[in-house]
Amino acid sequence: xxxxxxxxxxxxxxxxxxxxxxxxxxxxxxxxxxxxxxxxxxxxxxxxxxxxxxxxxxxxxxxxxxxxxxxxxxxxxxxxxxxxxxxxxxxxxxxxxxxxxxxxxxxxxxxxxxxxxxxxxxxxxxxxxxxxxxxxxxxxxxxxxxxxxxxxxxxxxxxxxxxxxxxxxxxxxxxxxxxxxxxxxxxxxxxxxxxxxxxxxxxxxxxxxxxxxxxxxxxxxxxxxxxxxxxxxxxxxxxxxxxxxxxxxxxxxxxxxxxxxxxxxxxxxxxxxxxxxxxxxxxxxxxxxxxxxxxxxxxxxxxxxxxxxxxxxxxxxxxxxxxxxxxxxxxxxxxxxxxxxxxxxxxxxxxxxxxxxxxxxxxxxxxxxxxxxxxxxxxxxxx
Numbered sequence: 001x002x003x004x005x006x007x008x009x010x011x012x013x014x015x016x017x018x019x020x021x022x023x024x025x026x027x028x029x030x031x032x033x034x035x036x037x038x039x040x041x042x043x044x045x046x047x048x049x050x051x052x053x054x055x056x057x058x059x060x061x062x063x064x065x066x067x068x069x070x071x072x073x074x075x076x077x078x079x080x081x082x083x084x085x086x087x088x089x090x091x092x093x094x095x096x097x098x099x100x101x102x103x104x105x106x107x108x109x110x111x112x113x114x115x116x117x118x119x120x121x122x123x124x125x126x127x128x129x130x131x132x133x134x135x136x137x138x139x140x141x142x143x144x145x146x147x148x149x150x151x152x153x154x155x156x157x158x159x160x161x162x163x164x165x166x167x168x169x170x171x172x173x174x175x176x177x178x179x180x181x182x183x184x185x186x187x188x189x190x191x192x193x194x195x196x197x198x199x200x201x202x203x204x205x206x207x208x209x210x211x212x213x214x215x216x217x218x219x220x221x222x223x224x225x226x227x228x229x230x231x232x233x234x235x236x237x238x239x240x241x242x243x244x245x246x247x248x249x250x251x252x253x254x255x256x257x258x259x260x261x262x263x264x265x266x267x268x269x270x271x272x273x274x275x276x277x278x279x280x281x282x283x284x285x286x287x288x289x290x291x292x293x294x295x296x297x298x299x300x301x302x303x304x305x306x307x308x309x310x311x312x313x314x315x316x317x318x319x320x321x322x323x324x325x326x327x328x329x330x331x332x333x334x335x336x337x338x339x340x341x342x343x344x345x346x347x348x349x350x351x352x353x354x355x356x357x358x359x360x361x362x363x364x365x366x367x368x369x370x371x372x373x374x375x376x377x378x379x380x381x382x383x
Contacts, residue, residue, distance in 0.1 A: 002078040002256070006304040008071055008311055016057070016068075020076045023052045024083040032084060032355075035209035039201050040163055041088045046119035049090070056117030059097055063113035069311040070098075070245065074252045081256020082263075084352050086359040087209030089122070089161040091249045096123035096169050098245060099185065103229040103238050112167060112187065124165035126156040126215055127239075136239060137180045141172040141217065145224070150174070152186060152195075152220040158366070162213025163201050166190055170217070171239065174232045183235035185228040188220070195220040206358030243368070244320035248306050250367045251327030254360075255303055258296050258334050261356050265289070265338040268345075268353075285341055292334045299330050318380035325373035328363035335360050 002017060003009060027045050028035075035041050049055045057072040059065025066072075073094045080088060097116045100109060115121035132138045141154025152172060159165075168188045175182030190196055199214025228238065266289065269280035279285050306323045309315040339346035339353050346353050364370045 002075060002082070002259075003300060003304040003307065005301075006308065008069075008304075008308045012068075013071065013075060016053075016072055017075050017079065019052060020054060020079040021082075023049065023054060024076075024079045024085070028080065028085045028088055029083040032209065035085075035087060036355075037208075039208065040211040041209055043122070043164060045088065046093075046122055048119075050117060050119035054090075055093065055119055058094070059101070059113050059117045063109055064117035065113070071307050071311050074249065074307055074310070077249055077252045078256040081253045082259045083256075084260050084356065085209065086207050086253065086257065086362075089124070089164075089210060091246075091253065092125060092160045093123045095242065095246050095249070096125055096167065099125075099169055099228060099238065099242055100187075102242065103185075103234070105225075105230045107225070108187065108228070108230070116167070121166040122161055122164045123167045123169070124159050124161040125169040125171075126159050127171045128156060128158045130155055130157050130214075136171060136183070136236060139171050139173060139183065141170065142176065143172040143174050143184065143186055143222065145174070146221075148224055149221045150186060150224060150227075152188070152217045152222050154217050156215040156217075157199075157213075158202070159213050159215050160210055162215055163198055163211035168215070169228065171235060174227070178233065180236040181233050183239075184232045185235040185238055186222050187226045187228055188217075188222055189226075193220055205361060206355065207362055208355075240317075244315050244317050245310060247320040247324035247367050247373070248303070248310055248315060250363055251299075251303055251306070251323035254327035254331035254363055255296070255299055257356055257360060258292075258299070258331055261335045261338045261353060262289075262292055262296060264352050264356075265292075265341055269341055279341065288337050288341060292337050295330050295334055299327055303327065316380075318377050321368075321373040321376040324367055325364075325370040325377075328360070328370060331360050331363055 027048055054076050056065030057068045058070055061067045077091055100112055116123055129139055143150035143152045170186045170188050172186050173182050174184040195218040197216040202212045269285050270278055272279050306315055335357050339357050342353055345351055348354060
């Protein structure tokens with residue numbers, strides 16, 4: 001179990017974790033190389049995740065889900081990381097469903113949540129732009145009101161699930177004169193949408209199986225009743241209120257990848273021999289493994305506390321920022337130490353540790369760079 005001593009842990013969590021682990025092992029880990037070569041996780045994986053009860057775990061029962069607390073989705077993210085994968089865009093699907101649950105009108109919930117729970121729709125969230133990165137107050141994508149429609153024009157980049165998404169939560173300006181208060185979230189259905197184009201499936205250092213894409217909107221007609229919550233100008237505040245969950249999710253994915261790296265490293269050091277004995281018998285190897293295991297357990301305890309707060313609706317932005325930056329920093333440190341114990345083989349892509357190393361680097365960038373996370377923590381100190 002990922003968080004065996006957590007105060008919030010129940011029998012239902014333990015059973016769900018077993019289901020999530022079986023699913024990840026059968027549908028993700030067993031096909032990692034094929035997914036990396038294709039640059040995308042096949043569409044049928046989403047339907048299988050729905051059949052396993054994973055996609056709709058935290059979506060209310062009234063909309064086709066199981067109505068569980070957020071901790072269930074976070075368990076799935078941990079199991080994905082532990083399975084050696086960072087490409088399947090489950091976290092993004094979950095984040096979009098959380099936006100809809102928190103802010104959507106009843107008609108919007110009825111329209112989109114059942115399709116997200118069933119895997120009929122894959123979701124994406126389009127924030128970053130070529131010229132502004134993650135500076136959400138200065139997005140250039142614009143939605144001009146035209147009767148019962150918006151005319152949406154702009155470009156987005158680094159969009160997870162970009163090649164597969166049927167439903168995209170687009171951050172756009174609906175009033176350029178109002179700054180942050182002129183930002184809205186438009187829910188865009190891509191099927192048959194004129195003027196919508198998917199750009200390149202971007203070539204990345206790591207996360208090879210993730211379809212990370214450019215998206216282009218050229219005078220796309222989006223119904224006005226697709227603005228999230230039914231009211232313009234709420235987008236920036238909606239984003240800010242949901243970011244703690246996104247940042248906690250990154251920390252949890254980090255822990256999963258850490259546990260995966262340690263597991264592979266323990267197996268390798270027990271089997272690999274140097275100077276007539278397993279390298280796990282050398283003091284340096286033993287000390288390094290003791291260090292990384294201790295760091296992992298300290299992170300696990302902190303994240304378990306954060307998850308408990310999230311389930312109670314009490315996870316604040318500063319604490320979530322700590323979880324994101326600390327988790328991703330420790331992930332980088334631990335995987336680097338583990339790779340070193342593999343020697344030259346750690347640099348070979350045929351070994352999982354090499355992929356874990358490459359995949360880890362983005363964790364310190366997306367969801368807000370770690371420098372921004374530190375700034376948010378500092379602000380909470382009222383310096």
